[in-house]
Amino acid sequence: MPKLSEKATLMPPSPIRKLVPYAETAKRQGKHVIHLNIGQPDIETPEIAREAVKHADIKVLEYSHSAGIESYRKGLAAYYSANGISVTSDEIIVTTGGSEALLFAFMTCLNPGDEIIIPEPFYANYNGFAVSAGIHVVPVTASIDNGFALPPISEFEKKITPKTKAILICNPSNPTGYLYSREELEHLREIIQSHDLFLFADEVYREFCYDGATPFSVMNLKGIENNVVLIDSVSKRYSMCGARIGALVSKNKEIMQAALKFGQARLSPPTYEQIAAEAALDTPKSYFDDVIKEYVGRRDLLVDGLNKIKGVRCPKPNGAFYCIAEFPVEDTEHFCQWLLESFEFEGNTVMMAPLSGFYATKGLGKKEARLAYVLKKEEIEAAVRCLEKALEVYPYTSY
């Protein structure tokens, strides 16, 4: 049998999904598993999107344009404009999820062996796309002590080598929930400009900013327009994770031309889901008002609840729908598995994502876990009660 590739070995298993077998066993044992491990909201997909699919007049489910359905791209350009980002439909390629947009960006801009700097903890699947593209992730470590703010630019400077080609940020951040300020982004702009790097920004949580905070897009950083690639997705915005519709957006014509060639090779993004995404553009503002209100309530319940538990600390984020908590345990990998295998309270247990897999630096995040506040308030309250009880009986709790 021939040997698999080096990438097959290097490719990390998803830290979010690797506990799944334990959750399945817990469910078979009759436990109710409260899924705070994954960013799959229980919020309804806008009716307008679902109805569009129901009423799509399709006889032949044809390929669409490799850059995405034209009317959808025009609608997207209008959406960005309404969000203060001025782009034309030619500056947008519709992709199969934000995942594909990131892969296209890596493939188009970076050579194998190039280095990309990413503030850690970061969305674990970035590792997967880095392995696919053969590039090296160089982390700059953010700390729970200041709520995972952007590390000082001097920390980035220290990591720059002749192989550094790009910086990747996620804003608002998965997994930290931190929303970078305009000032922080302006600092990034300087380093991008002075070292002539690419700046990739995953802004898929744009709609989820709380407490009056407003997001500032990298597309509005002056003087680096040709360096910037925006990664986007409808997954979270309209609670349609299963649609797998994203976008790659850039003012850099060379990037767009090259990325389109990758798009042509895979022919087109899925048709039904583009129809849903295009219709979702007309989602009424009241939908988002309700959703934001709901998320703020969930966040407060979860974060305040966690902070009341002895030995737990959890900065309150004002973006996305994740928070990171530090637990009084040696290793959250073990704690999370134990919760599924050996614990139950009121018939429930909690599933969280251990944070080690979100760091590139070995050994970091061992006391931390990511919790997604994507479930109803009753579930979140039950989860908090569950975690409090669990820490009282977990054999390795150390206050």
Add this chain to the structure above:
Amino acid sequence: MPKLSEKATLMPPSPIRKLVPYAETAKRQGKHVIHLNIGQPDIETPEIAREAVKHADIKVLEYSHSAGIESYRKGLAAYYSANGISVTSDEIIVTTGGSEALLFAFMTCLNPGDEIIIPEPFYANYNGFAVSAGIHVVPVTASIDNGFALPPISEFEKKITPKTKAILICNPSNPTGYLYSREELEHLREIIQSHDLFLFADEVYREFCYDGATPFSVMNLKGIENNVVLIDSVSKRYSMCGARIGALVSKNKEIMQAALKFGQARLSPPTYEQIAAEAALDTPKSYFDDVIKEYVGRRDLLVDGLNKIKGVRCPKPNGAFYCIAEFPVEDTEHFCQWLLESFEFEGNTVMMAPLSGFYATKGLGKKEARLAYVLKKEEIEAAVRCLEKALEVYPYTSY
């Protein structure tokens, strides 16, 4: 502005899609363009698949499993079994199109710099995935003189180097329509086994075999079960190219485990389209009987028609829905563009795919073009009349 990657330069534009702007201009000029350039059939997607989407009870459009919806994978296993291919649902990963299955196979099995042997002419987008994975395509040339039969195994042997890691075939073949015999495949088996290579087989045209010919799957080649990866797709089978639902199938557990990690990184294939694909499994046999009959009629009209045109020759294939014709011109790239820009007959012109882009060997295929007989008979008849007339007036026709 930083420099793009080498892949951005190496990535070939789609030879199928690069004439699109000329077609758009022709349409604006009022010409009816008969699209024989692309494998987008006008055959209706089975009603059962479209109805399943209409009636899908979805409130939240959620991620599905990274390997695909379980009930769909079980249904697929039954489909393969009914087609004489014995696999379990664990030996199937649902992918976003056959495209993604091929990319996962390349990434999982091959290192950058490895060589893969492919009989040419081959589906042009294989080049794109080879560039993405950083591997080198080594062609073995098939000839129009024997209808593009598998080249002798001695030709493969000549191309094997220490870097050769795999062979890729498409059977029935896009673009040649050639269906490999069991005997030809047994020859391939020997070379795979003696050199311990991977064998990737794109069998997405399995349903389209004519004149009593039956396809033989590489999954049934004995003794190389761990070397084989089947690439599949619902695009052609159910005329649902826009679904972007494919599959990677292998008995090799290591391959499946590693490919799933690539699957986890991109989360899941699109949900609505999986619902459509699962429902399509129950497409009645009468649908295929009608479709096959229709394609045979179209093929005969097109191939017989082409062979009657002075200076044109076109072997009659018995699989897929493409044929390759040789034209009495210097360069079909120019001829195809001229057809769109400067020719019109009965209000029509014809769009074909020049074949150069389907060869890895420079200079080959310059007199050839691929025609997809995916349109109604009237359109095919009009196309044949159009091509006959065109060759009479094309300034560079040379009988």
